[in-house]
Amino acid sequence: MNVASAIKSFAMTNMLLEADLDRIEDQYEIDLGRAQKKSSKIEDAYYPQFDASLRAEAKKMAQHYEIFYCLEKSIRQLIIDVFEATGDADWWANMIPDPVQQNAKKSIKREKEAAVTPRSSESIDYTTFGELGEIIKFNWSLFGGVVFNDPKAMEKVMSALNSLRNPIAHCSPLADDEVLRLELALRDWFRIIS
Structure with a gap:
């Protein structure tokens, strides 16, 4: 095989592999990180200035x-799934602690008054990470033994995750020890789920 044929063969093999990877990404709805990221005008103009x-x-x-x-997002969905399984169509009003409902109502009002696009039509999307743990504790009869094995373990893991969330949400770097703590807390989270 001459050089030109080898190059053509290599290119064709590459194209076939790319097509197979496209099919896999579509079939399993995953992103293998192969696509060239398209940047916005803002990114092109301002990001390089940092x-x-x-x-x-x-x-x-x-x-x-x-x-x-x-x-x-998955914890919110877990809570929704558990509440919807009860058959209570008005679970937000009936199963969410009043202080959490009031905080969500205030956040919705603030967004509306700021004239921004609402983040969601669901009140639960206006709860904080810490409030998600409060919702679970308040409804332990629905979550205990079915979703979580132990209330103290759930509280401990949610507290650890909430502490680690703060620097991430507020644009502070995580120290190497905290990255390790995050990995361990995630392992704990998946371990405590029944």
Whole structure:
């Protein structure tokens, strides 16, 4: 095989592999990180003006944000699923502690008054991470033994996660020890679920 044929063969093999990977991403609804990220005009114009070390720190912290985004959204969905399984169509009014309802109502009002696009039509999306733990504790009869094995373990893990969430949510870097603590707290979270 001559060089030109080898290059053509290599290119064709690469194209076939790319097509297979596209199919896998579509079939399993996953992102293998192969796509070239398209930047916005804002990113092109302003992002390069930030110090390179700050951009590197942001990139490193982005993975922790993604983890917490998934965790917090999945906990909210878990709560919704448990409450909807009771058949109570008005579970927000009937099963959510009053202080949590009031805080969510205030947040919804603040957003409305700021004339921004509402983040959600669901009140539970206006709860804080800490309030999610309060909702679970308040309804332990629904969650205990079915979703979680032990109330103290659930409180301890939620508290640890909430402490680790703060620097991530407020744009502070996590020290190496805290990254390890985050990994352990996530392991604990998945361990305490029945």
